[in-house]
Amino acid sequence: MTKADGIGASVKRREDFRFLTGRGTYTDDIDRPGQTHAHILRSPFAHARVKSIDVAAATAAPGVVAVFTGADMAADGVKGLPCGWLIHNKDGSPMNEPAHPPIVIDKVLHVGDQIAVVIAESRAQARDAAELIEVDYEEMPAVVDAVAAQAPNAPQVHGDAPGNLCYDWHLGDQAATDAAFARAAHVTKLDLVNNRLVANAMEPRAAIGEFDRATDEYTLITTSQNPHVIRLLMGAFVLGIPEHKLRVVAPDVGGGFGSKIYHYAEEAIVTWAARKVGRPVKWTADRSESFLSDAQGRDHSTHAELALNQDGTFLGLRVSTVANLGAYLSTFATSIPTYLYATLLAGQYTTPAIYCEVKAVFTNTVPVDAYRGAGRPEACYLIERLVDNAARELGIDRVELRRRNMVPASAMPYQTPVALQYDSGDFHRNLDLALPMIDYDGFPARRAEAAQRGKLRGIGFSTYIEACGIAPSNVAGALGARAGLYESAEVRFHPTGSVTLFTGSHSHGQGHETTFAQLVADRFGIPVDSVEIVHGDTSKVPFGMGTYGSRSLAVGGSAIARAMDKVETKAKKIAAHMLEASEADIEVKDGSFTVAGTDKSLTIGEIALSAYVPHKFPLEELEPGLDEQAFYDPKNFTFPNGCQVCEIEIDPETGVSEIVKFVCADDFGRVVNPMIVEGQVHGGLVQGIGQALMENCVYDARSGQLVTGTYNDYCMPRADDLPFFAVKYHEEALCTHNPLGVKGCGEAGTIGAAAAVMNAVVDALSALGVHHLEMPATPQAVWQAIRAARPSQAA
Amino acid sequence: MELAGSYRIPAPREKIWAALNDPEILGSCIPGCESIEKVSDTDFTATVRAKVGPVNARFSGKVRLVDLQPPESYRIVGEGSGGVAGFAKGDAKVTLVAETTTATTLSYVVDAQVGGKLVQIGSRLIESTARKMADDFFGKFCEQVGGEPAEAVPVESEPPTEAASAAWPAWLPWAAAVAALAVALAALA
Numbered sequence: 001m002t003k004a005d006g007i008g009a010s011v012k013r014r015e016d017f018r019f020l021t022g023r024g025t026y027t028d029d030i031d032r033p034g035q036t037h038a039h040i041l042r043s044p045f046a047h048a049r050v051k052s053i054d055v056a057a058a059t060a061a062p063g064v065v066a067v068f069t070g071a072d073m074a075a076d077g078v079k080g081l082p083c084g085w086l087i088h089n090k091d092g093s094p095m096n097e098p099a100h101p102p103i104v105i106d107k108v109l110h111v112g113d114q115i116a117v118v119i120a121e122s123r124a125q126a127r128d129a130a131e132l133i134e135v136d137y138e139e140m141p142a143v144v145d146a147v148a149a150q151a152p153n154a155p156q157v158h159g160d161a162p163g164n165l166c167y168d169w170h171l172g173d174q175a176a177t178d179a180a181f182a183r184a185a186h187v188t189k190l191d192l193v194n195n196r197l198v199a200n201a202m203e204p205r206a207a208i209g210e211f212d213r214a215t216d217e218y219t220l221i222t223t224s225q226n227p228h229v230i231r232l233l234m235g236a237f238v239l240g241i242p243e244h245k246l247r248v249v250a251p252d253v254g255g256g257f258g259s260k261i262y263h264y265a266e267e268a269i270v271t272w273a274a275r276k277v278g279r280p281v282k283w284t285a286d287r288s289e290s291f292l293s294d295a296q297g298r299d300h301s302t303h304a305e306l307a308l309n310q311d312g313t314f315l316g317l318r319v320s321t322v323a324n325l326g327a328y329l330s331t332f333a334t335s336i337p338t339y340l341y342a343t344l345l346a347g348q349y350t351t352p353a354i355y356c357e358v359k360a361v362f363t364n365t366v367p368v369d370a371y372r373g374a375g376r377p378e379a380c381y382l383i384e385r386l387v388d389n390a391a392r393e394l395g396i397d398r399v400e401l402r403r404r405n406m407v408p409a410s411a412m413p414y415q416t417p418v419a420l421q422y423d424s425g426d427f428h429r430n431l432d433l434a435l436p437m438i439d440y441d442g443f444p445a446r447r448a449e450a451a452q453r454g455k456l457r458g459i460g461f462s463t464y465i466e467a468c469g470i471a472p473s474n475v476a477g478a479l480g481a482r483a484g485l486y487e488s489a490e491v492r493f494h495p496t497g498s499v500t501l502f503t504g505s506h507s508h509g510q511g512h513e514t515t516f517a518q519l520v521a522d523r524f525g526i527p528v529d530s531v532e533i534v535h536g537d538t539s540k541v542p543f544g545m546g547t548y549g550s551r552s553l554a555v556g557g558s559a560i561a562r563a564m565d566k567v568e569t570k571a572k573k574i575a576a577h578m579l580e581a582s583e584a585d586i587e588v589k590d591g592s593f594t595v596a597g598t599d600k601s602l603t604i605g606e607i608a609l610s611a612y613v614p615h616k617f618p619l620e621e622l623e624p625g626l627d628e629q630a631f632y633d634p635k636n637f638t639f640p641n642g643c644q645v646c647e648i649e650i651d652p653e654t655g656v657s658e659i660v661k662f663v664c665a666d667d668f669g670r671v672v673n674p675m676i677v678e679g680q681v682h683g684g685l686v687q688g689i690g691q692a693l694m695e696n697c698v699y700d701a702r703s704g705q706l707v708t709g710t711y712n713d714y715c716m717p718r719a720d721d722l723p724f725f726a727v728k729y730h731e732e733a734l735c736t737h738n739p740l741g742v743k744g745c746g747e748a749g750t751i752g753a754a755a756a757v758m759n760a761v762v763d764a765l766s767a768l769g770v771h772h773l774e775m776p777a778t779p780q781a782v783w784q785a786i787r788a789a790r791p792s793q794a795a
Numbered sequence: 796m797e798l799a800g801s802y803r804i805p806a807p808r809e810k811i812w813a814a815l816n817d818p819e820i821l822g823s824c825i826p827g828c829e830s831i832e833k834v835s836d837t838d839f840t841a842t843v844r845a846k847v848g849p850v851n852a853r854f855s856g857k858v859r860l861v862d863l864q865p866p867e868s869y870r871i872v873g874e875g876s877g878g879v880a881g882f883a884k885g886d887a888k889v890t891l892v893a894e895t896t897t898a899t900t901l902s903y904v905v906d907a908q909v910g911g912k913l914v915q916i917g918s919r920l921i922e923s924t925a926r927k928m929a930d931d932f933f934g935k936f937c938e939q940v941g942g943e944p945a946e947a948v949p950v951e952s953e954p955p956t957e958a959a960s961a962a963w964p965a966w967l968p969w970a971a972a973v974a975a976l977a978v979a980l981a982a983l984a
Contacts (some may be wrong), residue, residue, distance in 0.1 A: 044881055044911030111910070131878040288915055703908045709915030 006522035010675035014528065015513045024252040027206040027223050032280035035208070036065050038270055039126035040283065041115040041133050042292060043108035046142035046364040046704020047155060050106050050115070050135060057132035058118055063125030065277050067133070069116045070103035078102060078272055081263055081328070082237040085335035086480040087167045087360070095167035098158035098362070100328040102238065102265035108137070109157055109327035110364050111706055112292025117269050119277055142364040142704030146324035147301050149361045157327060157362040166325055166334065170357040171342040172418055177355035180316025184307035188390040194378045195775045196299035196324065196697040198291055198714055199371050203254025205294060206284040209270030213278065217245050220271045224250040225260045225506050226546020229483065231538050233263040233331065239272055250536040253508035257687070258370035259294045260508065261548045262331035291709045296697055297371020299324035300337065300378050306386045312396045314405045316353040317345055319382065323360045326367035333369040334360065339479055340375030340467070346416035347383040348427045348463045348641060349405040354417045364704045370548065372687050373750040376466040384462045384755035388762065389771060398461055399440065403428065409733065420467055422639045425667060426733040427463060430643040433665035437726050438645040446647070456650040458764025462756035465641040468744035469554035471634035486633035487551070488543045489559035491520065491567050493626035495612035497605025498530040504544015505556030506536050510746060511676040512552060516560060518672055519740075523564045524604045525591030542629055550744030553672065554638045554735070561739040562630035570626060571607045577618040578602060578610055638735050638743040642666030644752040648760040655783025657693060657761060663726040664752070669735040669743035677745045681727050684749020690717040692757035696776050765789070798925065801902040802933045806941035808893040811901065812866035814940045815889070824935040826928050829853070837861070843875070847924045848917035852880030867891055881911025901933070
């Protein structure tokens with residue numbers, strides 16, 4: 001059934017040969033003629049007034065071409081970095097949007113904030129010269145914790161954001177939710193922190209700016225997930241360069257996880273400076289800079305309450321969250337703790353009344369924005385932790401409690417009380433698949449066996465649903481989005497029948513060069529090797545919103561499908577003319593265009609040749625060529641969903657948790673390449689497990705210094721921390737509103753995993769009376785929890 | 796945060812007090828000291844090359860002595876800057892207690908902050924580096940002042956004032972670093 005190269009085939013990733021043999025071309029691999037090197041001087045203080053900056057010695061240092069400060073940029077008319085989503089407060093007033101200059105003018109707001117840029121002949125010379133810049137700082141008290149930032153006497157990060165508040169927002173029906181709590185037989189309450197994370201893409205950010213004096217054209221080569229968005233934001237808002245004079249290229253990019261969505265100061269700095277010095281300017285972050293300048297993720301403090309009936313029916317959910325946005329508004333920061341978080345609080349359940357309020361707060365820390373999952377892992381974590389605790393408190397089996405409250409497949413489409421309408425999903429089926437994989441019935445015996453070995457064994461469930469492919473644009477616009485959320489594609493058949501496919505989405509690890517080629521191969525019956533995928537260059541691709549939020553296939557793939565529809569429609573007309581038949585009689589199957597009931601047939605390749613060598617061509621009716629473009633704006637979000645189960649064993653003597661088994665059963669809609677999907681799930685799971693057990697970004701509360709600024713202190717998961725994952729999926733609840741029936745898989749693993757792991761950890765410790773543990777559940781934290789729970793035995 | 800230490804030095808208190816105010820002695824005892832200069836009776840500047848893990852930098856320090864109570868105690872307020880390597884600032888209270896006419900206990904309590912690359916990269920190593928610098932300093936100091944090695948007196952260090960973070964008590968290395976630098980700087984005094 002599945003074609004060798006078509007939809008459903010595990011075609012090996014075509015891009016891997018170049019990546020695995022070191023032939024990728026990343027931004028830092030590119031050198032431009034006459035190139036200079038930029039080094040950015042960063043603040044060692046979390047909060048300080050900059051009284052003066054003396055760049056004289058640095059300017060005179062060997063090899064230095066120029067030194068620029070924030071004042072130089074401001075004097076040249078450079079504006080601040082814009083925020084892409086306007087949130088309104090409860091009272092309808094707009095959020096506070098403080099200035100975000102690419103280089104600070106008179107005040108640094110976090111350790112790592114940009115003070116000045118040195119441009120020199122070599123990277124080393126730029127770095128050495130930066131040491132000669134004398135900055136007179138007047139240090140000010142810093143605040144790093146979002147809750148502490150709300151205290152009346154807390155240091156104020158911005159002069160124009162009183163109380164450090166960006167916005168005070170809410171969603172849902174408060175009165176209905178309060179009423180639900182008033183009649184509840186039981187209320188489960190939980191305070192939890194969703195710990196701050198560093199994205200840690202393997203490739204650090206880099207950027208090269210270039211200016212052509214002959215044409216007045218700028219080029220920015222950058223590590224971006226969405227070059228067109230960068231062109232729009234930097235061109236229109238920061239530097240005032242019109243689109244037709246600005247080309248943005250994002251070549252091979254080594255991982256993003258959200259952190260390369262945003263428009264960063266360094267992009268504007270190198271582009272602006274390239275014109276000032278008249279030579280290309282290149283900047284590449286070192287790992288320390290990545291820790292201090294890449295947008296970070298999560299960082300929520302939440303109080304949540306779930307109201308239940310005696311039989312375990314969910315009646316209401318009440319959530320109050322304080323979200324840390326860091327020192328400045330990163331591009332999409334404001335949308336993460338609101339429309340990508342509170343809207344997901346129904347989860348897979350029929351909870352009829354939900355009310356969520358979110359205060360977003362500025363602190364003297366690196367800005368926070370989307371990180372794989374972006375808001376949805378935070379929602380999933382709090383729902384699933386609450387559900388587990390509720391089950392324990394009511395004495396109801398965790399699986400049973402979930403099943404009692406799940407939205408049944410028959411209720412689709414299902415309108416949640418928090419704005420979203422789920423188009424499809426069969427949540428019970430996910431559980432039906434997962435339970436045998438983990439052998440849930442055999443768990444008590446495994447726990448007893450582990451106890452004989454002195455180990456604490458726990459099992460944790462997480463059911464998740466996410467909203468991917470943010471859309472439609474008009475709805476997002478009404479909610480404050482300042483950009484469209486469609487995607488473009490162009491399918492260009494060449495005369496000999498090969499295809500170049502231009503997509504506005506961007507591949508930085510997702511395997512688009514394979515998956516997208518499979519879409520074309522499947523439709524037109526040509527081998528994937530006849531399809532070239534072009535992405536990441538605003539001078540080649542018509543337009544694009546890039547890749548994030550698991551949108552590439554759901555939105556970008558749908559645009560490709562639409563462009564292929566147009567190709568097929570035209571090809572059919574050409575075929576009818578060539579075969580001297582009526583267009584209505586042409587049947588299309590696997591790239592063959594056949595006159596119904598005859599053996600008269602043409603391949604797409606033959607039609608393409610005719611389109612470019614139009615000797616026998618309906619020139620009076622059609623233009624030559626076979627090259628079609630489509631923009632696709634989705635009707636709704638897509639809703640990938642699934643169930644993850646984690647089984648864990650804890651050594652009470654050391655507090656070390658070992659994940660002994662981890663299974664997932666997912667619904668991603670139609671799966672194009674099962675191998676790539678499984679790889680995406682694996683990667684996602686590892687990032688979720690990392691958050692639950694290891695990763696934690698910590699700032700010193702007093703000084704605001706980042707104390708987890710290296711891999712010595714910021715613990716990343718490694719292969720030997722992880723089990724073999726068992727991953728299954730079903731295709732029984734396809735997306736109903738996009739042409740491919742696809743939902744997206746990029747973030748799923750991360751969204752569910754932290755909850756599954758922490759539910760397993762708490763389950764293992766629950767016999768000791770531990771009912772909650774904050775992430776990450778490091779051996780130290782687990783050991784302390786065990787010791788606190790049973791002091792006599794620990795003594 | 797605080798970091799404290801105590802040394803028993805086989806010399807009379809007045810002699811130690813004088814040595815603690817002698818830039819030449821201090822300069823020869825501070826590990827990595829490249830220069831030391833007495834700007835006024837209470838102000839010193841010094842340059843110290845210090846290596847904390849992978850961060851190797853030259854720190855320029857300014858130190859001021861305050862609350863002088865000769866020959867019993869003083870407080871050192873100082874700051875050192877290592878350029879992009881980071882900075883340290885803080886104050887150290889140094890107390891001399893005469894145990895006998897020929898032996899004195901020197902105690903210090905340091906409260907400090909360290910920032911920049913020093914913290915980001917070397918934070919786990921700062922405490923051990925600080926301890927070692929302190930031990931090296933007092934070892935040499937005692938040899939110069941007392942003619943024999945100092946004896947470290949076990950001191951109960953202050954418990955953490957904040958709840959330990961999930962990762963590790965962040966204040967600890969900073970405190971320790973100060974010790975190093977403050978002691979080094981103190982030494983300058």
